[in-house]
Amino acid sequence: MTVTQHDLEELDRAAVQALESLDYYGLNIIGYGELTVALGWPLGAPTAVCKPVGPTTRDECAQYSELIGSYLADLRRRGIGVVDTDVRSVERSPGSWIVYMVQDLLDTAQLADRMLLTATPDPDHPIVESLVDVVAAVDPSIGIDAQVTNWHWSSERLELLDVGAAMMWDENGASLLNPGRCSVRFRHRCGRWPRRTFES
Numbered sequence: 001m002t003v004t005q006h007d008l009e010e011l012d013r014a015a016v017q018a019l020e021s022l023d024y025y026g027l028n029i030i031g032y033g034e035l036t037v038a039l040g041w042p043l044g045a046p047t048a049v050c051k052p053v054g055p056t057t058r059d060e061c062a063q064y065s066e067l068i069g070s071y072l073a074d075l076r077r078r079g080i081g082v083v084d085t086d087v088r089s090v091e092r093s094p095g096s097w098i099v100y101m102v103q104d105l106l107d108t109a110q111l112a113d114r115m116l117l118t119a120t121p122d123p124d125h126p127i128v129e130s131l132v133d134v135v136a137a138v139d140p141s142i143g144i145d146a147q148v149t150n151w152h153w154s155s156e157r158l159e160l161l162d163v164g165a166a167m168m169w170d171e172n173g174a175s176l177l178n179p180g181r182c183s184v185r186f187r188h189r190c191g192r193w194p195r196r197t198f199e200s
Contacts, residue, residue, distance in 0.1 A: 003041055003048045003102050005088070011041050011050055012090045012098060030105070035164055046105050053164055054098035061089045061097040067176060068101075071142070071166035078137040080144070081159035083152060101164050112151035112158060127151070130158040143167030 018024045028040035030049050040046025056064065065087040072082050086102040108114060112127050119125060127148070135146055150162040168176040 003050065003086075003088075005090075007041060008050065008088055008100055008102070009090055011039060011043075012052070012092060012100075014043065015039065015052060016092065033162060033164070040105065049103050049105050051101040051103075051164060052098050053101065055092055055096045056099070057095065058089075058091070058097050061099055064099055064177075065089065067166050067168070068163060071168055072163060074142055074168070075144070075160065078142075080134055080137055081154070081157050082163060083159045083161050085163050103161070106152050106154075106161075110153045111149075111161075112153055113149045115153055116148060126156070127153060127158065134158065140173070141169055141171075143169075 014026050018027050026043070028043045028046055030038040030040045030046065032038070033051070036051045036053055038049045038051050041048045041050050053064070054061070068085075068087050072085065075082050083103050083106070088100045088102055089097050090100065092098050112131075116125065116127055119127075122128070131146055131148065131151070134144060138144055144160070144167060145162060145165065150160060151158045152161055153159075166177045170176060
């Protein structure tokens with residue numbers, strides 16, 4: 001994925017401007033999630049998707065990035081496919097940092113939900129069977145959001161798209177992810193108004 005640090009800082013400035021002005025037409029919003037929105041880059045003809053999470057402090061930013069790295073590595077060890085994800089950070093203002101999950105822009109025709117939408121209903125469909133295998137691979141120390149909209153079909157296997165909420169627990173059952181740092185502010189202020197506008 002070819003998103004430089006300068007690119008990411010420029011995208012974040014555009015996001016801040018959109019939040020402050022409530023004018024979102026300067027952004028290329030690819031999709032919406034529970035925690036964030038997916039922003040296309042470059043804005044005019046995107047080849048990458050950048051998903052902001054935050055804001056947070058620099059130390060919390062580093063801890064979150066390390067946790068996501070551990071989560072993805074653990075999933076891969078279990079044989080679960082994961083879309084290549086670069087965990088990056090930007091200092092939005094002095095002492096205030098934001099994390100970006102950067103991924104290549106994928107072929108929407110290969111999104112699992114789109115494929116099932118056009119397929120003949122079949123309990124033995126490869127995507128359904130793969131999802132069953134994914135669920136069977138987790139245990140009390142690690143979980144996964146297996147809803148079909150979170151997956152991309154690539155080279156005859158599923159790959160997880162939504163990797164921002166690391167479902168990991170310690171031996172006492174306490175979550176290793178602090179959900180309070182996964183701000184939904186951008187989602188609430190930027191996610192709903194543009195959707196109504198573009199669909200009206």
